[in-house]
Structure formats: structure tokens, C-alpha cells
Amino acid sequence: MNKRIKLILGGALLVVAFTVFIFSYGNSSTNASQASDKEIESILRSFFKSIDDKNVDNMIDNTIDIRFSDDEVRKTEYNELLSTDKVKLKDIVSIKKIDDNNYIVTANINTKDNGDIINEFPVTLDEEKWKVIIGQDYIPNN
Structure with missing residues (x-):
């Protein structure tokens, strides 16, 4: 050559x-x-297990709650909510991928105050950790 x-x-x-x-x-x-639907489902199930176990620290670590900016306030509010209302995950209705870092999980939940309801739970990748976003349907009292 x-x-x-x-x-x-x-x-x-x-x-x-x-x-x-x-x-x-x-x-x-x-x-x-990227996460599989099973991984996203597991994240939401883990969040509801934290509620069942009344594990407020785990709830705080695995969520982004847009209602609160301070974790101490979240802790107080979560403890109060857990003592007055029961929230149970009944089943996952659907998981929709928005992009590689964001999903929407539609779930059938049961609350003591509202009975069975269908609710959407955004799940996002936050600093390399998947977290459930909560409080997005919160309407403050004026």
C-alpha cells in the first residue's frame, strides 16, 4: 500500500x-x-408507602412540594395531615412520558375526606434523583 x-x-x-x-x-x-415505566411506578408506590408508614422524612426526601419552601414547615404540615386524613394508593391508571426527565402518573387514590379520586402525579428527575411533585392542585385560601 x-x-x-x-x-x-x-x-x-x-x-x-x-x-x-x-x-x-x-x-x-x-x-x-431515562427510567422505565416500572421504575416510575415504583417511585410513586414508594411515596404512598411513606404515607402508610407515616415516614415524613422519606416523604420530604422523595418529593418536591410546591406549597412549601421550608422543610421544617413541610414536616409540621405533613405530620398534621397524616394525623387527620388517610390517603391510599388504589392503583396506577397510566404512566405518560413527557420527556426523559418528566413523567405524569395517573393514579386512583382513596382519601378519608374525598373517597376515590383520580389524580395526576408529575414525577421529575431532580439532581439525579426521581421525585414526585405534589401540591400542584393546591388552591390557597384568600
């Missing part, structure tokens, strides 16, 4: 190796943020 063909083949091999590296790296970092 002459020198020119060796240079072209060497350059092509370098481009292929670089392309494989980029796609492998891109896919591995993307997969870290």
Missing part, C-alpha cells in the same frame, strides 16, 4: 473510533436519566 492510502484508512479508522466513542458516551449518560 502506498502512503496516501494508509493515511486515508488511518483517518477513516480514527473517525469511526471517535464516532463510536461519542455515541457510546452519549447513550450511557442519556440512559442514566
